[in-house]
Amino acid sequence: MAEVVMRIWRGDSEGGEFQDFPTQVSEGEVVLDVVHRIQAEDAPDLACRWNCKAGKCGSCSAEINGLPHLMCMTRMDTLPTEEPVVIAPMKTFPIIRDLVTDVSFNYEMARRLPPFAPKEPGPDGTYRMQQIDVERGQEFRKCIECFMCQDICHVIRDHEENKEHYAGPRLFIRYMELESHPLDTNDRRELLREEMGLGYCNITKCCTEVCPEHIKITDNAIIPLKERVVDASYDPVAWLGRKILRRTKKTATEAANYRTDPKTVKASQ
Amino acid sequence: MAEYEQIDFDVVVIGAGGAGLRAAIEAKQRGLRAAIVCKSLLGKAHTVMAEGGAAAAMGNVWSEDNWKVHFRDTIRGGKMLGNWRMAQLHAQESPDRIHELEAWGALFDRTNDGRIHQRDFGGHRYARLAHVGDRTGLELIRTLQQRAVALDIDVFMETKILRLLKNPSGEVSGAVGYHRPTGKMMVFTAKSFVLATGGIGRSWKYSTNSWESTGDGHALALWAGADLIDMECLQFHPTGMVWPLSVRGLLVTEGVRGDGGILRNSEGQRFMFNYIPEVFAAETADNEAEADRWYEDHINNRRPPELLPRDEVARSINAEVKAGRGGPHGGVYLDIASRRSSEFIQRQLPSMYHQFKELAGVDITKEAMEVGPTCHYIMGGIRVEPDTAASTVPGLFAAGEVAGGLHGANRLGGNSLSDLLVFGRRAGMGASDYAESRTSVTTVDSTEIERIIDEARAPLAREGGENPYDLQRDLQETMQNLVGIIRTGSELTQALSEIDALKERVPNVSVNGGIAYNPGWNLATDLPSMLSVCTMVTMGAIERKESRGGHTRDDFPKADPALGKINFVQRINGSGECVVTPEPLPEMPDELKALLEEGAH
Structure with a gap:
């Protein structure tokens, strides 16, 4: 048992302040356990999100002592207890209440992403893919959408105005996942350059450092995406290849306009 | 007068786990106005916790595998209490549902020849679980979520449904709830509703389930007059x-x-x-x-x-x-x-x-x-018609963990994820058919809406009452200690009286703070579902005087062959009492019975 003060931000979009909760910590507890105990005993209206309590759903993201963490995966015994443990909501998103923020920016950016456009399946109606070819995409599909990479990214953390035209690391790994997907046929490279602000990222790797799934966001997604976008726009060899193959690169608008039409989808029997 | 926002759709799906998403996708693909209402953010539902895989007899690793073996394993694993038609549909259709996910972007682990890899799991004769490492649930929910976004389905996140509403002719026509971030009251009207709210594990102290698993769908159905079956069949992983x-x-x-x-x-x-x-x-x-x-x-x-x-x-x-x-x-x-x-x-x-x-x-x-x-999954649930997922109340459908029947007295690992896909789709089809052919009005009674809203808000107005967290803790203690993995008659009776005592305390619950994102108040509005569902589990457990699957009675340690042919149907009768009625299991056709008789290999 250790004595510790939890300093938790309380308030809403109008403003607020930190409130101290002195508490006892038992062996093996994580930050979320302590927050739950405060809820149950002292402040039933203390707002926080959580679901799985096992690092799998990405709901309980917060800034613990100044850095984004999942509250359910941060053990109390890894934090200094001489000073209060400071828990604040993610800064990049508007506050709803206490530790809960409005993360709808991320859902909006997901909505603006041109969806998966698969090629035709094989003669038996199924697809063949090799393990080595799916592994790149699988790394990005480990993402639990905690949005901590979005929170730490200075492009939107310090510049609200960039949110209009910057998809952010969470979505960049989704673009890279589709870019490397063995079955996808859409070409979103111009869209990434023109409307999703890929160029704003100056590869400081903050996103990679906070990723609870240890996805190499910068090295395996953002940098390769930047290379592919540059190739698409300026590489003379690629340009020549397109000429010879008479294949035109999709413009941002063409990529964006690819939508799934529910009526034309082959009804699955 | 209570204020609320009212929105109309063709099909409203409550719950955004695998079954809810799959149902909504089906309705939307049919061209209907479909909406999803869910208690958490999209993509956070309990399906993400599923680890091992989705069972489907694709025969990719063992070509000997086929739907008949999967059917047999499911029925035998369920200790013969499963619904034969659901088990048949599930075994036959799972492979298509898995392949369909690939066409929507899922990336499963592969075999050497490039097909979907399948892993071994308990109770399955062959390696049968399509998987992605040990995070298959995440892959499934993300794929369905991305499909739902691509189809532009309306999603009402962080919205809790309190009650279902019926029109004067008794068809489910509306749902009353509130938006958790703002506390704004919402009324959804639609031609049909799908319940896909998952499980009930929150009422046990040691559980794999998240806070969401408070049995909302079971309770909504029960209160609307629907039948539940075999609620005593609860799986401890x-x-x-x-x-x-x-x-x-x-x-x-x-x-x-x-x-x-x-x-x-x-x-x-x-x-x-x-x-x-x-x-x-x-x-x-x-x-x-x-x-x-x-x-x-x-x-x-x-x-x-x-x-x-x-x-x-x-x-x-x-x-x-x-x-x-x-x-x-x-x-x-x-x-x-x-x-x-x-x-x-x-x-x-x-x-x-x-x-x-x-x-x-x-x-x-x-x-x-x-x-x-650890408390993991409820096999029992809303009684459904296997082909359409229709409940016994017109206009109301159910799929996934909230529905009963497929898994009998014990669910095999991996059968849940494929259940979500097969019956999520079927619920979407059933609800769409119903919506397309429905001619009656979806009029709902505003007096009833106001009564529901007033009741839900009451804990906010009350002062000096009980903390809802104390009630939750006491309920969890009762269910863990008295309705756990090994049960006995006297303890079950005691549990029932303790649950009754907890119900008496509910009208005295009070919470401080406002209506916007207030977890204490949210819990207060979950308590009625939790208590109703726990009553049904306990009553079923008292009635089933045998040990079968997830239901083990210390005082009746053996399976009783006669009870193996009985579903315990649970409902609220005309005078508002919870009742349990034994009804015979649907009779399995002979050609399917023959599949069960075959030898071990």
Whole structure:
């Protein structure tokens, strides 16, 4: 048992302040356990999100002592207890209440992403893919959408105005996942350059450092995406290849306009 | 007068796990105005916690596999209590549902010839679980979520439904709820509704379930007059974490055993060989050498006893611990470290590796995990018509964990994810058919809406009452201690009176703070569902005087063949009382019965 003060931000979009909760910590507890105990005993209206309590759903993201963490995966015994443990909501998103923020920016950016456009399946109606070819995409599909990479990214953390035209690391790994997907046929490279602000990222790797799934966001997604976008726009060899193959690169608008039409989808029997 | 926003759709789906998403996708693909209403953010539903995989007899690893074997395994694993038609549809349609996910972007692990890889799991004769490492639920929910976004389905996130509304002719026509971030009251009207709200595990102290699993759908259906069946059939997963206390109950995937992990007691004995039941003796290895050979050769060897169905393994662990052969924290040892290479473990079970390393400080590639049973899944649920997923109330459909029937008295691992897909789609079809042919009005009674809203808001206005968290804690203690893995008549009766006493305390619950994102108030509005559902589980458990699957009675330790042909139907009768009525199981056709008779190979 250790004595510790939890300093938790309380308030809403109008403003607020930190409130101290002195508490006892038992062996093996994580930050979320302590927050739950405060809820149950002292402040039933203390707002926080959580679901799985096992690092799998990405709901309980917060800034613990100044850095984004999942509250359910941060053990109390890894934090200094001489000073209060400071828990604040993610800064990049508007506050709803206490530790809960409005993360709808991320859902909006997901909505603006041109969806998966698969090629035709094989003669038996199924697809063949090799393990080595799916592994790149699988790394990005480990993402639990905690949005901590979005929170730490200075492009939107310090510049609200960039949110209009910057998809952010969470979505960049989704673009890279589709870019490397063995079955996808859409070409979103111009869209990434023109409307999703890929160029704003100056590869400081903050996103990679906070990723609870240890996805190499910068090295395996953002940098390769930047290379592919540059190739698409300026590489003379690629340009020549397109000429010879008479294949035109999709413009941002063409990529964006690819939508799934529910009526034309082959009804699955 | 209470203010609320009213929105109209063709089909409204309540719940955004696998079943809810799949149902909404089906309705939207049909061109209907479909909406999803869910208690958390999109993509956070409990489906993300599913680890091992989705069972589907694709025959990619063992070409001997087919739907008939899957059907047989499901019915036998469910201790003959399952609905034959649901089990048939499930076994026949699962492969298509998995392939469909690939066409929507899912990336499953592959076989050497580029097909979907399948892993071994308890109770399945062949390696049958399509998977992505041990994070299959995440893959499934993300794929469906991205499909739903691509189809532009309306999603009302963080919205809790309090009650369903019927029109004067008795068809479900509306749902009243509130938006958690703002507290704004909402009324959804639609031609049909699909309940896909998942499970009830929140009412037990040690559970794999999240806060959302408060049985809302079971209760909404019950209050609307629908039948539930076999609510006493509750699955305790054999392997939950036991230490540290803060993570007690957290799921340890069956994939650990499917990939070679074994169970030992404190004396180092591989004890599962002592607990092989007669019914599975012909297909279970009785010595370690044969069990170990099975991983490479399923045809000439019988399966290890660690891969018996979950109810058998959970009871065995319980018995070992009771006999004093447990570990220091009241569990037994699950060992894969001494059986497989570190690389293999980290590739096949990355999230287990992660979970133990970060939460318990245990490296599962070097040491054994200490594990014990934890409340995991309810087999019972809303009674549905198998082909359409229609409940017994017109306009109301149900799919996934909230629906009963498919899994009988015990669910096989991996059958849940495929259940979500098969019956999520069927519920979407059933609800769409209903919506398209419905001619009656979806008028709802504003007086009733106001009454529901006033009742929900009452704890905010009350002062000096009870803390809702205290009620939740007391309910969890009652259910854990008295309606747990091993039950007995006197304790069940005591549980029922304790639940009744808790119900008396509900009208005195008060919460401070405002209506916007107030977890205390949110919990206060969950309590009525939790208490209604716990009543039904307990009443069913009292009535079923036998031990079958997930329902074990100390005072009736054997299965009763007569009760094996009975569903306990649970409903609220005309005078508002909860009643339990035995009804015969639908009779299985002879050609399907013949499938059950076949030998072990």
